[in-house]
Amino acid sequence: MSETAAILLLATYAVVTVLVIACRVWRYDVNGLAWMLYCVERMFVGLMWRWRSNRPCPFPSDDAALVIANHSSATDPMQLWMNHHLGPGRRNIRTISFMMAREYYHVTGIHWIVRSMRSIPVSRDGKDTGPLREALRRLQKGHLVGIFPEGRINVGGNGILDGNLGVGWLALKARVPVFPAYLENVPGGPSMVAPFLTRGQVRVRYGDPIDLSEYYDQRPKGRVLEEVTELMMTRLAELGGVDRVRENGAEESLEDGPAPETIPVSTVVPRAVGT
Structure with missing residues (x-):
């Protein structure tokens, strides 16, 4: 030649x-950048954390869905994005718009990544209703939105903590399938860097969609939000085979049934949103 x-x-x-x-x-x-990020992510997650799941990812290929998961590591979004295209439908590569702390959204060096991933910045004081409404708009447009309802990294990784009521409000307003996913053996801790450099054997357990249809005709506020949020957190705990840990330190074992104490109302849902 x-x-x-x-x-x-x-x-x-x-x-x-x-x-x-x-x-x-x-x-x-x-976009092209997100597509390349997904290619890199699949190789990195597979090699670094030997990622496995209990079943093919059930997230829809085209329709909207809300994804909720426990939160023990800064790498959790990567674990949930892994192999999402192998679910039912036409194996579509999609972004999952994760809600993330605003201070990390603007960090130099990763800002371009989270923008390509269509992440939604959230203030920790919970007084800004904008992020919740933005998440609702994206769900109404048919996108995937991911939330860690515990609202913070569970450093100890013991059980499922109380969920923010904003998650319940979003689920009721959007009326889309809510998919729980339990992340296990994910390298965690308070550091935002070390988990990315720590090898592991990550296991992801996908659950069936949580049926919230019986609440759709009720106003998303007060006790209704408490019940819906608690239902989602309980399903997460059941999926992972772990306890529900209350904010006051009490634990609800899977065999004990509902705990008698009242679920504390989170400040994540301002009065303006609970309407």
Whole structure:
């Protein structure tokens, strides 16, 4: 083969590769950067954490859904994004819009990543209703939204903590399937960097959608929000085979039945949102 022919062949391969990538990006609801991030993420997560799941990912390929999970590590969003395209439907690569702390959203070096992933910045004081309403808009447009309802990293990783009522409000307002996922053996701790450098054997347990239809005709406020949020947190605990840990330190074992104390009302849902 002549040098000219070899150059033409390599150029043809390059053009075909670019066209294939462009076709895939056009087909999927992601930009080119998010598509490349997903390719890197699949290799990194598979090699670093030997990721496994109890079943194929059940998240829809095209429709809206709210994804909730326990939170013990800064790497949790990566664990939930892994292999999501292998679920039912046309195996579509999608972004999951995770709600994340505003101070991390603007960190130099990762801001471009979270923007490509369509993350939603949230203030920790819970007084701004904008993030919840933005999450609702995205669900109404057919996107995937991911939330860690415990509202913080559970450093001890013991059981499922109380959930923020904003999650219950969002689920009732959006009326989309709510998929629980329990993350196990994820390298965690208070550090935002160390978990990414720690090897492990991550296991993800996907659950069936949580049926909240009996609450749809009720106003999403007060006791209704408490019941809906507690239902979702209890399903997470059952999925992981762990206890529900109350804010006052008491634990509800899977065999004990409901605890008698009242679930404390979170400040995440301002009065303006609970309408």
